[in-house]
Every structure is written in C-alpha cells, then in structure tokens.
Amino acid sequence: MKIAAFSVHSQPHIGVVQEESAISLTLLGGNRFPLCVKTFIEKSEELLPLAESLIEQRDNDDAVFPISDVKILPPIPSPEKIICVGLNYIDHCRETGMEPPASPVIFSKYANAIVGHHDAVEIPINSNEVDFEAELAIVIGKEAKHVSEEDANDYVFGYTIMNDISARDLQFKDGQWSRGKTADTFAPTGPVIVTKDEAGDPHNLSISLELNGEIMQDSNTNNLIFTIPQIISFLSQSMTLRPGDLIATGTPPGVGMGRSPKLWLKDGDRMSITIEKIGTLSNYVKG
Template sequence: MKLLHYREDGKIKLGIATVHGVVDVEAAVGGEAAPELKSADAALAAGGEALDRLRELDRRIAEEGPAAFKESLRNEAELSLEPCVVRPGKLICVGLNYRRHAEETGSPIPAYPILFNKFDNALSAHGRDIRLPKTSDKTDYEAELGIVIGRTAFDVAPEEALDYVGGYCNVNDVSARDLQVRTSQWLLGKSLDGFCPIGPYLVTADAVPEPNSLGIRCTVNGELRQSSNTSDMIFDCRTIVSYISRHMTLQPGDLIMTGTPEGVVLGYPEDRQVYLKTGDIVTVEIDGLGSLTNRFI
C-alpha cells in the first residue's frame, strides 16, 4: 500500500495512491474520518488496526474500481504533495553505509553505524523547490532508502527488527559539503531548510518484503549519477534498526535514513566535481517506492 499526504483547501490530507489515482481517505470513508485515519503518522501511532483499515480500503478500491470512488479520486499529478511522514519525532541518518561509497571518498569501512541527525526544518516533499544556501558552494545529492518506524522499539534483536518497521520511502539526504566538513560534526551541512525531501509515498512494510535488495538510483537533469543496490550496505536494515534501538527508543513515525551509494559529487576527482546549481533537477528512485523529484533554486 502506498500512502501519501497532500494539501487541499488549506488542510493536509491522507491519500492512498492507486493505479487509478489518489483516493482521499476521508472522502472515501464518508463524513469525518477517525483521527487515526487522517495521516500516515496517526495511523502508525494507532497501531495495526488503523493500518488494517487502510489496507481494507486499498483492497476495495482495487476490487470495486474507480467508478465506486469517483468523488474521492484525485489526479496525483495535480496535487501539492507534503512529506509522506509529516511530523517524525526523530530524523536519524547513517553515514558511510555503502561499501563503494566509503571507498570512493577514501574513508575506512566503519566498525559501527555512523549516526547523525537532521531536524524537521529540513523536511520537504516531492515536487517542491529546494533553495540552495548562500553560505555554501558545494550542495550535493544523496539517494537513500528511508525506514519509517511502525511501532515502539527498544533493544530489539536484529532478527526481529523489521517487524517494527511501518514502511519505507525515498529520501534525498541533501548535503552542503563545505559546511559538513567545517567541523567533525556533520550537522550544519545536513540540516539546512529543505535538505531532506522524502516520498512521494510511504510504502507499507508488507509491500517491501526484502528492503536489503532494492535497486537505488539518482539522476541530475536526466543524467544517471548513482546506480546501486541496498545489498551494498555495510549495515543492513535489520542491523540499523536493532543497533539504534539498543541506545534509544524508536517511536512510530521516526525516520531513519540508511546511507547513500557511490556516485555523489564528493566522490568524483576534485577537477570533476560540479555541485548542484540553480535549475538542477534531482530525482531519487528506489525499486517499488516511486520517484522523488526536486528542483534546486
């Protein structure tokens, strides 16, 4: 199931993306929707029953067809999308988590997951423009798989870790490299406004049976820059969720960014490094998760 958020009549609404278009959940259930059906965040926090109700609606849409949902159907191309998780409590990033990316940057293979964070001011959505900061000349793209936590997780074993995942999404971990390396802490170069576009969909975990074997790609103005597979991760999704949960409690809606593969500008020889500039269009695409596109201005 593919969930998304969009803005209509000044409100953020929850939709289910289907082959027929986006179905407005509130309109489809009739009248005022229950609180747990008003956002993906709320559905995750409410637990399995809320997600089951959304899955049942998704099943009905497939079986009954678009005519039965005519009043609640929206054209996705015409929607103003919001982040697929609206208010994640934590935005946790994993650095240098692809073997070939570590090699291209000349970094040693880490013994433990390298963790840092972004803040919610960095959240952005598919189709939005991202402002290049005046304080940086080296803004880079990073295609990443995002893990969205589905239920409270603390000290979970690796073999059980994926049971705590609510879904997955595309992420572009936009990075201002000159700010990132100004100090040993990467936060400044990672948390500028709009530097974490996610989506367009939150694809529920049941639709992604093996997150550790997904093709992941990034294009800039149509040119393929990154092309890899999540199987190249040094620490796979199970290990990441388990490791973080051993140190802090993960809550429904928390977003974990799992690192980027090789092909970022930083990994090019210095004489070939051309960082993002005004008008560049960046697309992140992961198998089964759709495409996340943003223009830099």
C-alpha cells in the same frame, strides 16, 4: 499499500496511491482517519485493514484524484527523530576516501530540513558545495527499545525515499556533520510510504538518482554494509525509537564530492531519486 499525504485545492487528505491515482481515505472514511500520517502509523493495526476494505468497496470515484491534480506533501513533516547512517555502501566509502566503518556512523537531521515531492532544495547563503545523496529510509511503526536483530522487522511500518542533501564545505569545516547536513530543505522525503509487506525484501531494491536527466547514482540496497535489522537494533540499544521516526540508511556511490571534477548543485538543477517498489522523489534546486 502506498500511504501518502496530499492536498486538493489546499484541503489536506491522507490516502493511498495506486498507479496514477490518489485515493482519499479522508473522503472515504471521514473522521475515522487522522490527517497526520504519524498518527495513522500509531493506529495502523486498526486503520490499514479499514483502508483496504473501504478502497475495495468504494462504489464511486468521488474520492479518487489523478496524481497530476494533487499536491503531494511530505509524508511525515515533523518526525520526532530523523536519524541517518553515513558511509553504509563500500563503494561510497572509497569515493570519499574513508575506511568502511566497524559500526554504523550515525548523525541526525531536524524537521526544518523536511520538504516534499516537487519542492525546492535551497542552497544556503554560506555554502558553495551542496551535494545530493539518494537513500532508502526506514519508517518506524511502533516503539522500539533494546530490540534484537531477529525481531527488528516487527518494528518497521514501511519505507520511503530521502535525499540526504549535504553542504560538504560546512560538513568538513566543522569536523562534525550537523550544520552541513540539516540546513533548511536538506531532507526531501516521499513521495509515499510503502508498507513493508508491499516493499518485500528491502535489501534487494534498485536505487538510482538522476541529475538533469543524467544518471549519477545507480546501485542496489543489497550493497548496504549494515542491514536494516542491524541498524534498528544498534540504535535501539541507545535510544527509544517511536512511530514515524525516519532512519536514512546511507547512499551509494556517485555523489558530487566523489567525482572528478567535483559536481555541486546549482540553481535550476533537477534531481529525481527512484527506488524500486516505492517510486520517484523529484526536487529542484533554488540558488
């Protein structure tokens, strides 16, 4: 199931995306469904079967909207945590001139960075070297602490797409990555959350990024250095993961800083990230 937050004529809905349609659970189920996707995730054991039943039994199309008629919103606009894994594809390590890490390299973004499908990525006034990074993101489904790798999948609700936008000049000037990674609009996310049953094997999904129609990144999640169970277990030894937390799993090769000459985002650029089983996240750049 592909869960989405969207608005129709400025009215918020939570719903399910099927092909080119958005089905409103808000209209089908009324107050049985929260408008907050994070709350939906917390109650997913009850609400997912209810959603499936209502969609199967609907007898009219009043709750169905063409995707072109809705505004897709960030699925989780204010997660408690946005955790990112750096240097998690070997070829990306090589293009950045860094050695593959012995353990996951962790940094964070904040909620100010979250924007949705078709929203603008804004170039900060203090940066001239803004880069793109296509990433598969894990959506945590229930509280996780001291989780083993063997049990880690039990704590996953599903997956979404994140573009880990990075101001490289700020990132490397500071010596740590926070300021360069979490400027406003630097975490486009969405367009949907695909439940783990529909996603299938998350370690065998094609992942690509197009910039102005040209493919920049083209890989597969089977090239991850640290797997999703390893990442979840590693993090949960130090911090309690909660429903709706987002974990971006790293980017494959092809980013702007790894090219010769280097390629930085500019006003008017358009980016589209496609991950198999999830869909396409598109954003434009505002300078």
